[in-house]
Amino acid sequence: MLTRVPAPDLGELLMxxxxxxxxxxxxxxxxxxxxxxxxxxxxLIGELGMASAEVDALRERRVVA
Structure with missing residues (x-):
């Protein structure tokens, strides 16, 4: 039922x-x-219409990735 899958950022995941x-x-x-x-x-920009500067500010505050 479970298998191990390689994940670039995380190593190996059990899925x-x-x-x-x-x-x-x-x-x-x-x-x-x-x-x-x-x-x-x-x-955030394409679908919700936020400005790029707003998204950059959220990234700086580590609110979004």
Whole structure:
């Protein structure tokens, strides 16, 4: 039920394995997920409309990654 997956920033993670295993198309875990802050600009600036300076200030205060 559990498998070890390499994570670039964290080393190795223990994650839940793929639930359904089919003979012709077996599932697999391709990656452990995006790193902290990978989508911060897209969400805060792109979707919520915050200014870049505001996001930079939040980064300086370590509120967001």
């Amino acid at each position: 839940q394995n793929v639930l359904w295993r089919m003979s012709e198309t077996p599932g697999r875990i391709r990656f452990s997920g995006r790193g902290p802050g990978a989508d911060t600009d897209e969400v």
